[in-house]
Amino acid sequence: MLTSYVNLDEHMKDEVITDNELKSRILHKLARHRRWGGKHTSFDNLAKGFNPRHLGKEGFERIKDLGEQLIREGLLIWKPTHYGKEVCLNPKMKTRIIELIEKSIKIGDWEKEIYFR
Numbered sequence: 001m002l003t004s005y006v007n008l009d010e011h012m013k014d015e016v017i018t019d020n021e022l023k024s025r026i027l028h029k030l031a032r033h034r035r036w037g038g039k040h041t042s043f044d045n046l047a048k049g050f051n052p053r054h055l056g057k058e059g060f061e062r063i064k065d066l067g068e069q070l071i072r073e074g075l076l077i078w079k080p081t082h083y084g085k086e087v088c089l090n091p092k093m094k095t096r097i098i099e100l101i102e103k104s105i106k107i108g109d110w111e112k113e114i115y116f117r
Contacts, residue, residue: 016056022066024104025050027075027097030089040079040086043067075100 017025026046035041047063055062067087070076075093079086089097101107 015054017054019062019066020100021104022050022055022063023070024101026063026066026070027089028101028105028107030076030087031097031101035088036094037077037088037091040088043078043085043087046087 029046029049030041033041043064046067047060050060050063052059058065067076071078071087075090075097076087077090079088
């Protein structure tokens with residue numbers, strides 16, 4: 001299986017990522033892991049994989065706030081469980097999600113075929 005990784009350290013050199021870029025990266029991460037509809041992941045997993053230098057002084061709390069915004073916007077669906085909040089991408093908002101991802105991240109045609117089916 002082909003996987004693409006974005007190396008922020010190489011490109012950013014301690015720059016803080018904007019909120020829109022972070023939202024795109026959260027959505028891209030969930031799309032890469034095929035978390036559409038009924039396939040959920042823990043809300044706490046949204047912050048995994050980000051370098052704290054790129055998140056600013058709020059750090060991982062900023063990711064949680066952006067995750068809550070994505071839920072309010074309808075791009076993420078949340079599912080309450082007895083062990084915590086689970087989230088997945090909203091398949092009804094698929095075209096909007098793909099547009100947001102493509103604004104910030106260069107995506108190849110092969111990746112579109114695999115992750116956005």
